[in-house]
Amino acid sequence: MALSPSARQQQILTWLQENHTLSVQLLAERLQVSQMTIHRDLARLAQGGQVRKVYGGAVLASPLPETPPPASPRCAMCHQPIPGRATVTIQLLNGDSLQACCPHCGLMLLHNYPDAASILARDFLYGRMVNARQAFFVIGSDVQLCCIPSTLCFASQTDAQKFQRGFGGQVLAFTAVMAHLAAHHRQPHTSQ
Numbered sequence: 441m442a443l444s445p446s447a448r449q450q451q452i453l454t455w456l457q458e459n460h461t462l463s464v465q466l467l468a469e470r471l472q473v474s475q476m477t478i479h480r481d482l483a484r485l486a487q488g489g490q491v492r493k494v495y496g497g498a499v500l501a502s503p504l505p506e507t508p509p510p511a512s513p514r515c516a517m518c519h520q521p522i523p524g525r526a527t528v529t530i531q532l533l534n535g536d537s538l539q540a541c542c543p544h545c546g547l548m549l550l551h552n553y554p555d556a557a558s559i560l561a562r563d564f565l566y567g568r569m570v571n572a573r574q575a576f577f578v579i580g581s582d583v584q585l586c587c588i589p590s591t592l593c594f595a596s597q598t599d600a601q602k603f604q605r606g607f608g609g610q611v612l613a614f615t616a617v618m619a620h621l622a623a624h625h626r627q628p629h630t631s632q
């Protein structure tokens with residue numbers, strides 16, 4: 441029975457899974473091919489990372505260690521996972537950056553970092569990161585992603601107003617929404 445090279449290599453793998461280590465001589469006998477052929481098969485399997493050639497034979501390559509999934513980023517304010525649709529990034533002067541789940545948390549966080557270099561918020565309609573200081577926010581709409589009151593960012597005032605007509609809430613510019621959040625969620629360590 442002559443097997444095709446790929447069938448032979450599959451058979452070798454199967455045997456290796458059962459025995460872990462097999463000699464070239466044994467494989468050649470079992471498959472009734474020359475040891476040279478077995479060497480070529482093992483070289484091919486070794487190229488694919490499935491086996492390791494050892495002196496006179498082969499061992500099954502140990503499976504690659506599984507890379508742990510990257511820790512999902514958490515909001516620097518509320519420590520909840522960041523859904524991503526309304527992310528806010530605060531860039532600090534020292535080069536660090538902070539991620540928040542939504543403008544609600546992002547702007548609350550900004551109260552603690554008044555000298556932040558920049559604050560970017562994801563435009564809720566288009567998904568782009570925009571300068572939050574020039575953006576408009578709909579606060580308290582029916583669309584609640586994470587924090588209450590829901591606070592969503594829009595680069596354009598017109599978009600914010602259209603959204604507000606559909607989903608309610610209040611359209612506020614950056615300074616107004618900062619004042620609103622400060623008034624409703626006063627931070628104990630924020631001095632006036």
Ligand SMILES: [Zn+2]
Nearest residue numbers: 515518541545
């Ligand atoms: Zn948050």
Ligand SMILES: [Zn+2]
Nearest residue numbers: 541542586587
């Ligand atoms: Zn949030």
